[in-house]
Amino acid sequence: xxxxxxxxxxxxxxxxxxxxxxxxxxxxxxxxxxxxxxxxxxxxxxxxxxxxxxxxxxxxxxxxxxxxxxxxxxxxxxxxxxxxxxxxxxxxxxxxxxxxxxx
Amino acid sequence: xxxxxxxxxxxxxxxxxxxxxxxxxxxxxxxxxxxxxxxxxxxxxxxxxxxxxxxxxxxxxxxxxxxxxxxxxxxxxxxxxxxxxxxxxxxxxxxxxxxxxxxxxxxxxxxxxxxxxxxxxxxxxxxxxxxxxxxxxxxxx
Numbered sequence: 001x002x003x004x005x006x007x008x009x010x011x012x013x014x015x016x017x018x019x020x021x022x023x024x025x026x027x028x029x030x031x032x033x034x035x036x037x038x039x040x041x042x043x044x045x046x047x048x049x050x051x052x053x054x055x056x057x058x059x060x061x062x063x064x065x066x067x068x069x070x071x072x073x074x075x076x077x078x079x080x081x082x083x084x085x086x087x088x089x090x091x092x093x094x095x096x097x098x099x100x101x102x103x
Numbered sequence: 104x105x106x107x108x109x110x111x112x113x114x115x116x117x118x119x120x121x122x123x124x125x126x127x128x129x130x131x132x133x134x135x136x137x138x139x140x141x142x143x144x145x146x147x148x149x150x151x152x153x154x155x156x157x158x159x160x161x162x163x164x165x166x167x168x169x170x171x172x173x174x175x176x177x178x179x180x181x182x183x184x185x186x187x188x189x190x191x192x193x194x195x196x197x198x199x200x201x202x203x204x205x206x207x208x209x210x211x212x213x214x215x216x217x218x219x220x221x222x223x224x225x226x227x228x229x230x231x232x233x234x235x236x237x238x239x240x241x242x243x244x
Contacts, residue, residue: 065205
């Protein structure tokens with residue numbers, strides 16, 4: 001497992017957000033604050049994310065709910081297999097737009 | 104057989120110590136990445152429950168963690184000296200609810216139970232003990 005610190009930043013366009021590292025309980029307030037400052041997130045790229053805890057799932061779900069209430073959608077892309085498994089166990093694959101990483 | 108122990112105060116700032124403890128264990132006992140993440144998640148959820156429920160205002164609980172692999176079976180034991188708290192009694196979230204009805208939060212213990220082969224709680228004198236067991240696959244998986 002990676003020790004990479006959590007990072008969240010804007011991607012190539014305003015609605016693209018890149019997350020990487022470990023989204024554990026200690027990082028969730030910062031992650032949610034960043035996401036809440038993005039008016040209309042469209043894509044959250046999780047290619048660099050190598051760990052997520054239930055506190056991180058809460059951040060994701062709150063963001064998707066907010067966008068849904070605004071009438072927009074958010075896609076989660078490049079999700080690695082272990083994190084996809086966690087999304088699956090939590091039932092997120094049934095209610096969110098999630099794409100797996102290529103391998 | 105490989106076995107390690109660590110003891111920390113039940114404060115959220117100690118989460119990083121526990122992560123490093125697990126990573127040191129993984130460096131000795133090679134396990135698949137998915138299994139490693141399962142145990143990291145389970146330990147974080149259990150520890151954060153102690154942080155939230157196990158520390159009355161006048162003191163901080165002590166948390167002892169041990170991890171052992173014996174005959175292909177990983178066992179994680181988390182003990183604390185906080186007040187009695189059985190996380191397995193927490194309500195199960197409805198993961199079949201649609202997005203609008205889905206409640207945020209409440210997934211930690213649910214995921215722990217989903218991802219482990221066996222999770223048990225017991226009160227041992229003045230301590231809570233949570234034991235989680237999972238059979239480990241090959242590190243090349």
